Structure formats: C-alpha cells, structure tokens
Amino acid sequence: MTISPVLIIILAALVGAALSSWVFQRHNGNMLFGMGVGALGGTIGSLIFMIPLNFCTFEVERTTADHVFGTFLIVSGMLIVLSPVNWIFSRRLSGQNLIASQGSQGTFKGFATPVILLTPTIGILLVFLYYPSLETLRLSTLLARLGARREVFVCVDNFTRLVDDQAYFDIVIRTLWISAAIVIIGLVLSLLIATMAYLPIKGASIYRTLLIWPYAISPAVAGIIFLLMFNPTGGIINHLTRQITGTALGWTNDPNVAPWTVIIASVWKSMGYNILFYIAGLQNVPKDLLEAAAIDGANVFQRFYNIVIPQLAPITFFLIVTNSTYAFFETYATIDYLTPGGGPLQSTTTMMYNVVQLGVGNNDLGKAAARSIILFLMVIGFTIVQFRSGGQRSSTAT
Amino acid sequence: MKQRNRLILVVAAMLLALSTVIPALAQDDAVEIPVWIAFSDYRLDWTVELAAEFNEMFPQYNVNIVGGYSYETVFAETQLAAEQGELPAVVQFFEAGTQDARDSGLFKSIASALAGREDVEGFPVALDDFIGPVAAYYTLDGEFTSMPWNTSSAIWFNNMSILNEAGIDTAPATWDEVAAACEAIMAMDGAPEYCFTFPNHGWFFEQWLAQQDALFANNGNGREERATEVVFNSEAGVAVLEWLDEMAAAGYLYYSGAQGGDSWATVDQAFQTQQVAMAAYSSSDTTFYTNMGVDNGFEVTASFLPYNDDTGWTGNLIGGATMWLTDGLAEDVETGALAFLLFLTDTANAASWHQVTGYMPIRTSAVDLLASEGWFETNPNQTVAADQLAQSTVTPATSGAIIGAFPSIRNVVTAAIDRVLLTDEDAQSILDAAAAEANIILEEYNLLNVE
DSSP: OOOOHHHHHHHHHHHHHHHHHHHHHHTTOOHHHHHHHHHHHHHHHHHHHHHHHTTGGGSTTOOHHHHHHHHHHHHHHHHHHHHHHHHHHHHHHTTOOSSOOOSSTTOOSSSHHHHHHHHHHHHHHIIIIIHHHHHHHHHTTEEOOTTOSOOEEOTTHHHHTTTTOHHHHHHHHHHHHHHHHHHHHHHHHHHHHHHHHHSOOTTHHHHHHHHHGGGGSOHHHHHHHHHHHHOTTTOHHHHHHHHHTSOOOOTTTOTTTHHHHHHHHHHHHHHHHHHHHHHHHHHTSOHHHHHHHHHTTOOHHHHIIIIIHHHTHHHHHHHHHHHHHHHHHSOHHHHHHHSTTTOGGGTTOOHHHHHHIIIIISOOHHHHHHHHHHHHHHHHHHHHHHHHHHHHHHHHHO | OHHHHHHHHHHHHHHHHHHHHHHHHHTOOSEEEEEEESOOSHHHHHHHHHHHHHHHHOTTEEEEEEEOSOHHHHHHHHHHHHHTTOOOSEEEEEGGGHHHHHHHTOEEOHHHHHTTOSEETTEEOOGGGBOHHHHHHHEETTEEOSEEEEEEEEEEEEEHHHHHHTTOOSOOOBHHHHHHHHHHHHHSTTOOSOSEEOOBOHHHHHHHHHHTTOOSBHHHHHTSSOOOSBOOSSHHHHHHHHHHHHHHHTTOEEOOSOBGGGHHHHHHHHHHTTSOSEEEEEGGGHHHHHHHHHHHTOOEEEEEOOBOTTTOOOOOOEEEEEEEEETTOOHHHHHHHHHHHHHHTSHHHHHHHHHHHOOOOOBHHHHHHHHHTTHHHHOGGGGHHHHHHHHSOOOHHHHOOOOTTHHHHHHHHHHHHHHHHHSOOOHHHHHHHHHHHHHHHHHHHHHHHOO
16 A cells, blocks of 8 residues: 555654643743644654655565555654654753853853864864764665666665564574573683682783683684694594594584684674773772671672772673674674684574674675664664663662 | 883884885886786796796886785685775686676777787787787687686696506596596595595586587577576586586595685695595696606606596686776876787796696797797696697687686586585486576676677
8 A cells, every 4th residue: 555655744743742732831931832843743754764765665565564664764764853853842841051161161152162172073074974974774675786887776675675584583582592592601601710710810911811811802813823723634623523432413413503603703803802891800809898708707809809809890781882893894804714604504603693694694684774773773772772781780789 | 201212212213114105106107007916826926937037127117916815715816806996907807707898898809909019118918929829718899808827727636656656657648547447446445435526617617618618608508698697507517416416426536615716725735635536627727737647656657637528628718817907097097008018918927827827828939938948848747738728620619618707607506516516406407406596696697788
C-alpha cells in the first residue's frame, strides 16, 4: 500500500504538537506556543530521513519490513529534533540555566573567541568524522562499486534485506559472544595476574613492566605470532599437545575451535593494558581497610571479594567500555592473520570483519556501508547502557 | 656548552640530510613511470632490478615499481586510485580482473597504444611471438588488450620420496589414482599427516570444471557475449565438490581453512614440512617447489593436474596476470611504459622470468632460447605446465571465464568448498546456493556497469 507523504507529515506534526504541548503544560508554559513548536519540530524531524529517501519506504511495491523501517526512521528523526527542543524549553520554563555553570570562572563573554578557539577542532571533526559519516549514510542507500559506471538507488534494501538473512544474523550473534568472551576472560585473567603481580616480591617492577609488553605489539604482529604457534600442522602448540595428550586441535581450521584461537590471541593482546590499570587500581585500595577486615577475621578471599573488587569497580567499568570497543573494532587484524578470509565456515567473521570483507574485498560499498551503520548503532547503544548502569555502581562504590 | 654541541650536531645532521635531498631534486627531470605489481617477494626484487636496468639504459625514464600484497588487494587499491585520479601508468591485473578492467574504461589496449609501430625505443613489438593460449586469452574483441607477463596453469606437485616409499613410481593422473595413491601412502608406517592438499582458491575449482569441459558462466563463458549468469552448479561442478569432500572425509585431504589469496602460503608450509605428500598448486612456483625438495632432502616432481575419471580430460586453463596500460597518459609516459613492457617481456627476460619463477616462457623465441640452452632437459618440472596447455583442446570451457565481479564470485565459490568440507550438507544444494548468491553479485555488477 502507498501511504501519502502529506499524511505522514501531518501525523508527525500532530504527534510532535501533542508531545511538546504536554511538556509545556507540565512546566506551566504556553500550551499553544508549545503546540506550534512541537508541530514544527515533528514536521522537520520526520523529513530528516524522508527527504533524502524521497519517502521511498512507503511506495506501493515495498514490503512490510520497509514500511516498518521507514516508520522507525521517522520516529528517530522526530526524536533527534524534538528531544533537545523539549529539553531546552523545559529548562528555560523551570528557570534553570541551559549550561550547568560551575561558578563564574572560565566563561567567555563574547562569541568570537570561543569560536576561533574551536575552529580547528570543528574543522577536523567536519572533514574526518561528520562528512564521512554522512557519506556512509548516503552510500547505504545505494548499490555502488568503486570504478563502476553508475550508482543505483535502492532505498533501504541494504538494511531491510538483512531481516531474513540468516548468515548475517549468525554474524551478529557470533560477534556478541566472541566480544563478550574477550571482555570477560580478559578482565578476569588480568585481575588475577595483576593481583599476583602486586604482591610485594623481589624485582616486582621488572616483572610488572614485562607483563605490559604485549600491549605494545601491533595486532598484526600478534596475529602472526599466534599463527605460527597455533598452526594446525606445523605449530608448536599442536606439537606439544600431541606429545602430551596424543591429540591435536584444528586451531585455525576447525570451525568450533577457530573462534577460541581468536579469543585467546585477543585476550593476550589486551591483557597488558588491563593489568596496567588494575595494578594502578590496586595501589589505591586503602590498606587500613584491608587490615581492619583482617583483624575482624576476614580471610583472603573474603577481603578480595568484599573489599578489593568493589574498590576496583570504577576501573572495571572503564575497562569494560574500552575492552568492548577493542573487541568490536580492533580485532580485525588478529582475525585476518589467524584465519584469513574469516575462518572455516565463517566461524571468525565478526561484524567488523564482514564490513571490510564486503566493502574492500567484494567492492560492494552500499551493503558494507549499511552494515557499518548497524555496527555503529550497536556500539553506541551498548555504551549508553553501560554508562547508565556502570555510572551508578561506580558512584556508590567510591 | 653541552647544549651548544648538541645544537651544532642537529644542524649538521640536517644539512647532511638536505645535501642528499637537493641533488636528487635537481637532477630529477626523468619521466616518472609508476608501475604497480602484485608481488612482494623475490618476484618483486626481480622486477625492481629489471626496472633499474631499464632506467640505466634510458636515463630519460624512471620506471618506479611498487609491490603489493596480493592480486586482490592491488585490484582494490587500483579502483580506489581511479576514484582519486591517481592511477599509475601500468597496473598488473590477474585474469579474474579482466572484465572489470575492460568495463572500467580506465585502460587502453596495447594494440591501439602501439598504433602499428614495429618497435618502441628499439624493442621489437612482435606480438605474434607470444604463445597461443596466452595471446588467445587476452585478445578481446579481436584486439590485443593487455600485455601478458606472468602466465601459469594449475599443476600437481609430488613428493616422490614419499610416493616411492609407498610403492608408487608414477604421479597420479586421475582422481581415482589420487585416491589409490593416498590409500597406499596413508597405510604405510611413518605416513605423513595427510596425503595431499590444495589452495582453496576459486581458480582450482575453475580448473577442475574446465577439465570436464564444463562452463563456469553462460554465453560461452562470457566470451561470446557478456556473461549474465553463472552455470557452475552443474553435474561437473558437483563432482568436484563431492570428490574433495570424499578425500577430506577419508582423511586424505588437508584443508587449512584459509581461502582465496591467503590459501597459497598454507599449502607451501604443508608441502615443505612434508605434512602432505602431494599438492595442487600453480605452476608459477615450480622453481620454488622444486628447490623445496632440494633444500629439504626430498624429490619433487610436477605432473598434470589430476582429472575426473568419469568425464575425462579436455584441457586446463591459464591463470596469472597481465599488465594494463592506463588510458590518457602523456605521450612520453606512454612511450616509456610501452618500452618497459616490451623490455619486460623480450626474449631474454621472458626466459629469465621463467627460470626464476616457473611462470611460462610466454614467447616462442624464449622457449627456443631455453631449449637451445638445454634448460628443459635438466629441469623436467618446468615443461609440465606448458605441455598441459599445449595438449589442451581449446573450447570455451578451457579458455576460462570472462565475467564481471569475478573476484567476489570466487569468494562465493571458495566459501561453498569450505562448506562442503566442513559440514554434512549435500554438495548439490551448497553449490546451488552459491550459484544463486553469485548470480545476485553478477546481476548487480552488470546493472552498474553495462552501457
């Protein structure tokens, strides 16, 4: 069915008006003015994505998935416009300043100075971040290849075709569990090693420095080292396991084992960094607290579980964020060297690897762009959730 | 005082650095001819040395060879460079890039660049000197399109020391013979870990398909008219997958899990360490493989790529790459580039290139030169690929497919082989799914590129 664009805009304006007038009413503002602002915001918001797409998601020949996706785009566009607008007005109406001022120190009087100071940063952001992001959005609606004669507009096919794409669903699930394994195993092991490295023993500083070395090695080099070690036919690991247990694993060519090889290599690679932070964190755990607990009869494990771990919560939270980003984005080289091509049965193909494979290897720019946007949104969503939950826990812990 | 000394030292160092840069800037009036090739090993060194020789002969030119990681990456980099208008004068493309290179409109055919000249800068053109299969593959729409350089075929390498130990004295010629040889090899004491391996590269699937005279794509493998559909999910295609699957299930075939351009090195490693007794490989590395045996104390022979007993042997196709000349170059750059290409493939260099690598001697005169030196008698492995091609019947199947987005389609094929080897799914349905996926890629490619 076709839904007329005019109808969509009117509906968006109505929803926006209702929303804003409700916000205005709650803060005792002028409801009529609120309705006007909301209607305008809703209209603009609904058009943010729909004008570039030319309302293509609501054309006759489109599927239900396209309609749903189009509605989702309209709602997101409206949220992008309306939420800051409503927030600003609610602050204004309740008499608060827009920027939470930290006293009188360090605020610019004029407009020119801050703008001049910000120009280089904004310039760099525009050229290297915002422009490529917009270009990615544009590409994601196209069928495009480098060096091709033309580009073809395919509406949101690059997104909606993924709905019933089992292979892509598998990749998403695989990315999630591989990332979770890298983060969890990495942090647990790092904490254990950091605790041991923190023990007052002779030459501890040299020992600690050596522990941090893996971090200084580039992912590609780490990949090659692990490839040599884990090579199924000539590698030292299988040589050893064959001598000790008589069996050998297909570290890089068995689809059930290959992801674990990638996880081991990635964990090893990020461990130095985690240990560094955990050692710093351990140094900040108050000694008197531990002594008091010891006097009260708490054993080593109780002290570790009830005092050290909560004290380290802010650092753990920080490391979860950085390690997740690492697991999502920076394992490409490790995967590519260990299991070039994304592993047997694609068992080590993560979302990031898939994007590069499609975009660079297969020269399929449109699909790669769409998938990179999905990956980007997932990481953003993930980080927001973490900040929400982790932020609270760390504030109660300190 | 200490600081002043340091300052003097820094200034002196900077002056020294400048003094090396300035003369280089001053005398640099030679015409720059950037050439991109897809090699990063001894083959790059050989080419760089040759370019240096050329630059010495012709000080007015400066041929600058840039090496790349693999055909696939150089192909991708070239497309990026084209977008930015930074194309080099000459690019090496593999056979699978042929259709994409033609469609891109970025290149000029060698024939039209030569414009009937008999020689360039003293190098004779002599296009009719190129051997038959090579000239045939790269003559498109009746025109000599790109300059052949490295041409190979898929052949079979045997670790004769192991084969002899198992009581086999001739290399297996067919799939059944491979299975029989494997049975004997794996049954003996101190057997290698696996019997044989192959690079999971789309090219080998294409070879086994061509042997059975089966097409890869419609419209005569894309040679009569533009290919619009792949047809590799035929009986012949299924036979290839089923044979590989059987060999893997029997524990004969070692599959490293690596696909495409990354699979070569895994085969090198398995063969060199004698974890396998036989390997399918490109004749491009005949010298390397023969020396592997010499260096590690085993005997290596090369033989024709084994074929399907049920369908017989029609022939094999060529592989390798050619040099493409960029369109719209300045006249002196184009002349210099042509001169370098003719120098690169002249009789003496074509012969030397063959000896160093194992790629075919692409000129008849080079074959004659090598024969007169007695090269083939002392190096029997080196004639295998040429013989295999010479005995091939030329059909659309054995000429090889010309098809758009071939590199992506190859990825689909290798993924299908991966599936067959690692799952219990049936070969026909895997290949059907692969063909469907390849057809979408091809359809999209044609949608974007057909005039």
